[in-house]
Amino acid sequence: MHFASVAYVGESTTEPLRYYHNITSNTLVVLEAMAAHKVKTLIYSSTCATYGEPVKMPITEKTPQLPINPYGKAKKMAEDIIIDFSKTTDMAVMILRYFNVIGSDPEGGLGEAPQPELREHGRISGACFDAARGIIPGLKVKGTDYKTADGTCVRDYIDVTDLVDAHVKALARAKPRNSRHLQCWNWKR
Ligand SMILES: NC(=O)c1ccc[n+]([C@@H]2O[C@H](COP(=O)([O-])OP(=O)(O)OC[C@H]3O[C@@H](n4cnc5c(N)ncnc54)[C@H](O)[C@@H]3O)[C@@H](O)[C@H]2O)c1
Structure with a gap:
C-alpha cells in the first residue's frame, strides 16, 4: 500500500517540482523497487483532484480525469505509470481515488x-x-x-476507518491484469 505523498493542493501550486518529484517520480522508483524485489500487489492512494472541475455531477469512475493543479496532475501521471506498468507484468494493482478523508x-x-x-x-x-x-x-x-x-x-467525507476497510477489501480483490480504479467517497452509499 503506497500512501506516501506530499498532499496539499495549495502547496503544490507554489512548489510544483517537489510535487512532481515526490508523487510521480518517486512512485516510478517504488514500482522499480517492487519489480526488483518481486512484490506483486500495489494499492495506490490517488485522489479526487485527478478529476479537476467536472461539468457533470456526481463524479463517477468514468468521469474524465482533467486535473487542474500540480497535485492532481502528479497523481494522474503516477496512475498512468502504474497502469501502463501493470499491463506488462503480473503485478495486481488497485488505485483508490479518495475524496475528503x-x-x-x-x-x-x-x-x-x-x-x-x-x-x-x-x-x-x-x-x-x-x-x-x-x-x-x-x-x-x-x-x-x-x-x-x-x-x-x-x-462530503469518508471516515478514515471506512477507508481502511476499503483498502483491506481492495487488497483481497487485487488480481493481476485486472487493474481497477475505484473512488472512495461516501463509502456506505
Ligand atoms: N487526506 C485526504 O483527504 C486525502 C485525499 C485524497 C488522497 N489522499 C492521499 O492519501 C495519502 C495519505 O494522505 P494523508 O492525508 O495521510 O497525508 P499525510 O500528509 O498525513 O501523510 C503522508 C505521509 O507521507 C509521508 N511522505 C511524504 N513523502 C515521503 C517519501 N518520499 N518517503 C516516505 N514518506 C513520505 C509524509 O511524511 C506523511 O507522513 C496520500 O497519498 C494522499 O495524496 C489523501
Whole structure:
C-alpha cells in the first residue's frame, strides 16, 4: 500500500517540482523497487483532484480525469505509470481515488495532527480541530457563491476507518491484469 505523498493542493501550486518529484517520480522508483524485489500487489492512494472541475455531477469512475493543479496532475501521471506498468507484468494493482478523508482511530491511537508549518495550506478537517482546541481563533468558512443555501461549499467525507476497510477489501480483490480504479467517497452509499 503506497500512501506516501506530499498532499496539499495549495502547496503544490507554489512548489510544483517537489510535487512532481515526490508523487510521480518517486512512485516510478517504488514500482522499480517492487519489480526488483518481486512484490506483486500495489494499492495506490490517488485522489479526487485527478478529476479537476467536472461539468457533470456526481463524479463517477468514468468521469474524465482533467486535473487542474500540480497535485492532481502528479497523481494522474503516477496512475498512468502504474497502469501502463501493470499491463506488462503480473503485478495486481488497485488505485483508490479518495475524496475528503476525515476522522480518527476510534481507540484514540491515531488522529489528526496538522503540521504547524502546513496550517495555511491545510484541510478543513485540521482547521476544525485547531479551532476546537483554540489553536486558531475560529473557523474561517471560505466561498460565497456556490449554488447552496448560504453560498458556502458543501462537501462530503469518508471516515478514515471506512477507508481502511476499503483498502483491506481492495487488497483481497487485487488480481493481476485486472487493474481497477475505484473512488472512495461516501463509502456506505
Ligand atoms: N487526506 C485526504 O483527504 C486525502 C485525499 C485524497 C488522497 N489522499 C492521499 O492519501 C495519502 C495519505 O494522505 P494523508 O492525508 O495521510 O497525508 P499525510 O500528509 O498525513 O501523510 C503522508 C505521509 O507521507 C509521508 N511522505 C511524504 N513523502 C515521503 C517519501 N518520499 N518517503 C516516505 N514518506 C513520505 C509524509 O511524511 C506523511 O507522513 C496520500 O497519498 C494522499 O495524496 C489523501
